[in-house]
Amino acid sequence: MMAELAAHGDPALVASLRPTTADYQALFEPAFAERAQRFYEKGLWASMPPTAAPFAKPDQTEVRVWGATTEELRAWGKDAQANFPGGYEEIKDQLRPGLTIYSIDMVVPGEEHGMAYNGLTYVNGHWAFFPKPWRVLESEK
Template identity: 50%
Template sequence: MRRLALSTFVATLLGLALTGCDKEAVDSPAVQQPTTQASTARSAAGDAYPETEEGAKALLQALPKNPPLVLRLKPTTEDYRALFVGDAAAKAERFYAANLWNDAKLTADAGQTQLQVFKATSDEIRSWSPTAEANFPGGYQQAGPHLKPGFTWYRWRYAEPGKDSGMAYDGLVHVNGHWVWTPKPWRALEG
């Protein structure tokens, strides 16, 4: 009986020691597994499109040709918390869950092969700098105080070559090692 109790104790200690060796260990291994898998999938997507303007452009060129790719841009709770100040994070998450991610689409007409990209930092948006004012919809001025500093936000348009109008989108931002899409954030933060 003592051997059985001692064996159980040693096995438990060994299990705890092995769990403690994992840098990403959490209280429950059952909770850890899905988080790690989601993190790995996000990391792979992040590696394909790095946190640069060129990475953003490559992703934006790929989106109309690969519609399911837009679903990889769905922010996590941690992403919302990193991008938005205070309770604005939860408000944005609820809004996008109800109004975007059930039927998220991003399209361009066949002739709209020219990509036009505009960017501004969250600091430029918060202060409503000339760069932000010239390149972003006015609603961003309302959203600015709710954006955390340190991120670059992108707005883009798919247009026919030589034209300045087309399918316009906004709200692409790189956070936590991957790209996310939070379009028209002022709408998410209204009321």
């Protein structure tokens, strides 16, 4: 899925990743779930263009994927710190148990950094996208 998005973009696929109210409630603690839904609905999902551009540059052909359970992110151990943005430490206590969150990097082979995406989660029987959830903390201040 991410390799296809990286190379070509896919508006229908991106739209299918839009979380439902139940998805926010399953991933986040109740008060944070409400804030997160307001944040994403006013931002990312409200501004979603009718066409999606490729998620990576043509030479970024290597896809690296890391998964961490919400329990591992809450513990914020070495693996989580090495493979997830530091913003997850800020919201770790807002994550509910029992799910896995994925971080994906598209890189030029041999390079360490490229296009990074995080927050892809399999929840309630489908994939949903909650990118950079720590930005919810910056909203409504």
